[in-house]
Amino acid sequence: MSYEIKLDIFEGPLDLLLYLIRKNEIDIYNIPIALITEQYLEYLDMMRSLNLDLAGEYLVLAATLIHIKSRLLLPPAEDEEDGGEGQDPRADLVRQLLEYQAFKEAALSLEARPLLDRDVFSRGAPAEDPAGVEDGDELMIEVGVFELVEAFRSIIAGLDKSDDLVIDTERMSLTDRINEIMERLSEKKQLTFSELLGERTDRKRIVYTFLAILELMKLRMIRAYQAGPFGTIRLSLAVEG
C-alpha cells in the first residue's frame, strides 16, 4: 500500500472511507465493515506515526465504524417488532457516504467548467473613462455584509483597545432602539416613556428602551424631565436636529 502519497490528499474521514471502498472494489451498499474498519484504523495509525495532525472527525468516524461492527456481530434483538428485519446498522453511514460522494462529484464537475481567468478571460484593460464622468479615482467594489464586518475587524485590529472589540447583539439591539427613539423624537418633539414603548411591551423591549434612554442622556442627545417624584418622564431632543 502506498500510504505515503495518499495521506495528505484526503479531505476528511468520509473521503478516506470512500477511497478504501474504491480501492477494495467494494459495493457501497454492502460494506464489509470488519475489513473496512481494520484498514481505516491502519490508516489512522499511519497518520499518527507520521505525526500528521489528526482532526477529531477521523476519530469520531473510527468510533462509529467500531460501533457498527459490534452491532453486526450481535444476534438480531428478539424484541424487534418488524419480524427480525431490523434496520441495517450501516444504513446511516451509507447514506452519508452517498451524499458526500455526490457533492464530491459535483465539485469535480464545477472544476471542469470553463473557469474565468483560467480557461476564458474577460477584457483585460480597465475601461476607458469617457470624458465627463465624475468618478472618484478610488477603486469601486461590490459589498456584502461580510466585507463590512471584515472592514471593521481590520480597522480595530490596529487599535489594540479591548473595549472596541466588544460587539454583541445586545449592543446592536440597543442601537436599534436608539435609532427608533431619535427618529420618533424628531417627528414628535416630546414623548413619554410609555409612548415610546407603544403596544409591544415585552420585557426585552422595556429593558432596551430604558437602556437606550440612559445611553442617549449620557451622550447628551436627549433630555428627560420629570414634573415631580413618580411623575411622568418626558423626553425631548437636547438639540434640535
Place this chain on the structure above:
Amino acid sequence: MEEKIAIIEAIIFASEAPLTVERMAEIMPDTEKKELIALLEKVVREYEARRGGFCLMEVAGGFQFRTRQDLAPWIRKLKAARPAMLSPAALETLAVVAYRQPIVKSEIDRIRGVDTSGALKGLLEKRLVRIVGRKDVPGKPIIYGTTRKFLEIFNLRDLAELPTLRELKDVQESSGA
C-alpha cells in the same frame, strides 16, 4: 451594422461586470427588451460564426465578451502566471453551498464530515460565497449562499444551469443485506 447593435456592443464591452438586459434597457430607453434580446442573440451568433478571439457569452444573468476557451494557452502565456486554483476542500465546500443554499455551516460540516471553517473563510474572502442572513432558530446561525461572482467565475448563466446532483438512491431499497 445596425446602430443599436453597435451601442449594445459598446456598453457590454465597457461594463466591468456582465451586463443584464435590464440595465441595457435602462440605458437605451427607446429599445424594447424584446428587441434587445433578439439583437443580443444575433450578436452572439455572429461572434460564434466568426470564430475570432472572443465571443459574447451569457453569464451570471448578463452578457459579457470572453475569450474562446481553446485559446486559453496563449493568454496564459501572455499573463505568465498560473491561475489561482481552488483547493479540493474549497471546491467541495463551494459545491455544497451552491446546491444546498441557503445553508448553515453546521450542515456543511455534517455533509463533508469535517470542520469547514477554513474553507468557508477562503470562499468568503474570494467573494464566491456570501452571508445571506441568519436562520431564525436559537443561536441565530449565519446562512450562506453563493454570489454573482460565483456565477461569473464558473461561467454559469444562473444557478439552474448547475448540472443536476447525482440522485441519491434510497439506501434501504438496494441494500444487499
Place this chain on the structure above:
Amino acid sequence: MEEKIAIIEAIIFASEAPLTVERMAEIMPDTEKKELIALLEKVVREYEARRGGFCLMEVAGGFQFRTRQDLAPWIRKLKAARPAMLSPAALETLAVVAYRQPIVKSEIDRIRGVDTSGALKGLLEKRLVRIVGRKDVPGKPIIYGTTRKFLEIFNLRDLAELPTLRELKDVQESSGA
C-alpha cells in the same frame, strides 16, 4: 477566420495594457513580426468596416480594443447608472458607523486614523448614513447612524442581525487546519 488572427485578438483583448508587436512576437514565436503587422492591419480595417461597438486601435505603442468614440455618451450613461458601489474608504467608514453608532465624526476619525469627511459625505449622499442628532456639548457635534436603506442593501432585518466579530472569529480560527 485565420487561427492566427483569433490568437492575436484574444491576447490583445485579455491584455491589461496596449499590447506591443514585440510582445505578440514573443508569445507567438512561429509568426514573423512582418506577418503580425500585416495581420494587425487587417484586423484594424475589419473592425473599422464593421462599425460595431469597438475597434482595434494603435495606442501608446501597442494595440488595444477601444469603444468607438462617438458612442461615448452611451458609455457615460452606463457608468452613471452604476448600482450602489462603495470605495474601500467608504466601506470602512460605513463599517465604523454601523458597529459604533450613534457616533460623532471625531470618533470615526480617531478609529480610522484619517479624516473621514469625504467618505462620510458620500455615505450621506448615498443615504446609507444619516444624521441622528446633535450632541449637547460645546460645538454641538453631529451624531451619525445608519439608515433603513442601509439595512435593505445589506439584507438585514435590524442591526442586531449584523454579524458579530466573534462569529467572524469562529470562521477564521480553524483556518489553519
